[in-house]
Amino acid sequence: MPELPEVETIVRQLEPALVGRTIAAVQVRWPGTVVGSLPAFHSALRGTRIARLWRRGKFFVADLVRGRMRAGHLVGHLRMTGRLLLAPGTADPGPWARVSVGLDDGRVLHFVDTRKFGRLWATERLDAVMAGLGPEPLAKEFTPAWLARALRARRRRLKPLLLDQGFIAGLGNIYVDESLHAARLHPLTLAHTLRASLARRLHLAIRRTLRAAISREGSSFDTFYRTPGGRPGRYQTRLRVYGRAGRPCRTCGTPIVRTLVAQRATHFCPRCQPRTET
């Protein structure tokens, strides 16, 4: 489940290998991964050079150029099981490589995705792909004051609100649960009832959680997320609530509760995150 810390890790690790490379070949093995027409996808990418690799929310973006001219962007979203794998051209990327991008140094960037939820775009209109995304939680624009004001304007439970990419970009199920625990807030708390001091606590919790996860290269479960080098992340051992139903809270020892909120598994400590304290 790649969220902001996982995508950030992938982008940081791939950047030195990809920037400056020219795309020599494009192979689409599963058309559903590509948004838009396949011929347009091929012609938009082939022959371009990767000028920059960066992240916005859970999207990764490669800025493309032809010579000195801007040539649009390759944008991707890993959704549930998507991975980026940079491998020698001779290596077998496995049965789940959906799109493969051959580079001028002989290596191939594979978009590997068992469940086929991931998507790739080749577009000149970044804003069209990322329309309506909320602020970056690690950017300057995301301030305690902004969050307090934004929360006051929403009559919605914190859990689905924080999962909403239009509210804040980049949080997913894992880091919403972790952030709410760090902020000692119940996932069903209504956003507009939060005092400014609690909004500040949530702001701090979100940033600390994301930064800590990035510093350990994200969280890995089962056969899912790996860094482009194939390493698992190291943050899953630090999780305080996610995936820990029935196990003792690392703060107070109370068993972690797992419920369903808006169809999403939701983990919290009933003692550290009481329902009524706003």
Place this chain on the structure above:
DNA sequence: AGCTACTCCTGGTAGC
């Protein structure tokens, strides 16, 4: 505005 339900997918696993 915000909620639920449904869709897309398939490997892994619980239950028998």
Place this chain on the structure above:
DNA sequence: TGCTACCAGGAGTAGC
């Protein structure tokens, strides 16, 4: 052992 049923879930959409 081998089968089936169900689950995980990010995001888009429809309907209330």
